[in-house]
Amino acid sequence: MKDTILIVDDRPNMIGLVKKVLQGEGRLVTAPSGRAAIDSLRAEPVDVVLCDLRLGDVDGLEVLRECKRLRPHAEFILMTAYASVDSAVEAMRLGAYDYVTKPFEPEHVRSVVLQALARVAANRVAEGTGDGMEVLPGLYAKAPSMVALAELVSKVAASTATVLLLGETGTGKERLARAVHALSPRRERRFIGINCAAIPADLLESELFGSSKGAFTGAMRDRAGLFEEADGGTLFLDEIGDMRLSLQAKLTRVLEERAIRRIGESRERKVDVRIVAATHRSIDRMVRTGAFREDLWYRLNVATVRIPPLRERPDDIELLTMHFLREVCAESVGRPLALSPAALEAICSYRWPGNVRQLRAAVERAAIVAGGERIEIGDLPPELVGAPGGEPADDLTGMAWAGALEKAKKRFGRRYLRSLLRQHEGEISEAAEAAGVERESFYRLLRRHDIDPSDYRE
Ligand SMILES: Nc1ncnc2c1ncn2[C@@H]1O[C@H](COP(=O)(O)OP(=O)(O)OP(=O)(O)O)[C@@H](O)[C@H]1O
Ligand SMILES: [Mg+2]
Secondary structure: OOOEEEEEOOOHHHHHHHHHHHOOOOEEEEEOOHHHHHHHHHHOOOOEEEEEOOOOOOOHHHHHHHHHHHOOOOEEEEEEEHHHHHHHHHHHHOOOOEEEEEOOOHHHHHHHHHHHHHHHHHHHHHHOOOOOOEEEOOEEOOOHHHHHHHHHHHHHHOOOOOEEEEOOOOOOHHHHHHHHHHOOOOOOOOEEEEEOOOOOHHHHHHHHHEEOOOOOOOOOOOEEOHHHHOOOOEEEEEOHHHOOHHHHHHHHHHHHHOEEOOEOOOOOEEOOOEEEEEEOOOHHHHHHHOOOOHHHHHHHOOEEEEOOOHHHOHHHHHHHHHHHHHHHHHHHHOOOOEEOHHHHHHHHHOOOOOHHHHHHHHHHHHHHHOOOOEEOHHHOOHHHHOOOOOOOOOOHHHOOHHHHHHHHHHHHHHHHHHHHHHHOOOOHHHHHHHHOOOHHHHHHHHHHOOOOHHHHOO
């Protein structure tokens, strides 16, 4: 992936000049204000920031602080006038890579940016994070299934194809929808999201398509709907599985004709909107039972992306835990925290029915309640640690019956044998007798379950 350079200046001709100088050196993103710069930093991966000191709203030093927090791996270059050398010094103290004073030689700026890009690349290698971390803007993953998904999504994003996101609650469907927009040629235009399950069914239609004055009681004036507002951009229809059938029919027509009609109006208005839809429901089953229109399903099922639940990507559990821990420490705890190995193990073996959202909340809670330098197992939410002696959290429901039974038997066997040995302090004959098993067979059981009886002797 190309490196991203964010250019921040409130004067368009300055942005134009810098863009010309940096042509071809990376993906160039621009922001006309400090706030816009911070939004960009939040929304997408940025590798180098070239930022003016004086901006209309928040100043360059504030952007620098946010940059260090949101994109700790990015390098920051401040642009200042001679008069503000103090600020340049302050910027270096805050961790800026360098500063350039205005007016500047274009070649000089180019070479400073190139050096910063080289530093970013070197840091990446040193940390071994490579590109495997932030696989899409705002999405961190390293599980092979997610890396493959990210590749597919970046390809699909460039087109105008409708994207359908399927996945359990909290798997990152909304994040992914935003990433599709951020990577598409429509990124400068609006991304508008609407949750079809949260809006009363009779309001949803006018929300989407708009209405003319007097179309229904309470329609005081002509109003554009979200389709019109998202014109040129992306419309995210969240929880589309909850849309009622009559509206599904209307939506199908709109998608076919690429035109909408405001309620109470007869004229059609062309709209150019990219649709990303999502649902946590099993929509193919809904199609089979008639709860979801088949023709709409065909319209939506163009580029379908299934996000696997977190329990099916164990590699990501650890990566996201560490990622959220760093984030939470910087944002709300104010000091770095480590994680005890036992706590990490508990996190990694939990089922995470609420997926990434639940993981983030659990890490945040643990970080806040942790008293010392380290998160201990006792700081974790109780459901993770489980009732003593209860079933360990597991991923059995993701497996077929025969395999699940086999795995459960193994687990039970280990637990049983271990507690028996503990009770008899590693005395085989006693333990075997208690189990009602011949001594030789008991040894075989221990070997099969990979247990060493000497661990239990005094
Ligand atoms: N791969 C990821 N990397 C970083 N953060 C993630 C990732 N996946 C999800 N998140 C975070 O987890 C939370 C839940 O994500 P999101 O809202 O996108 O899920 P969702 O699938 O839309 O959930 P729901 O079905 O409940 O609406 C958000 O805070 C999001 O930022
Ligand atoms: Mg969502």
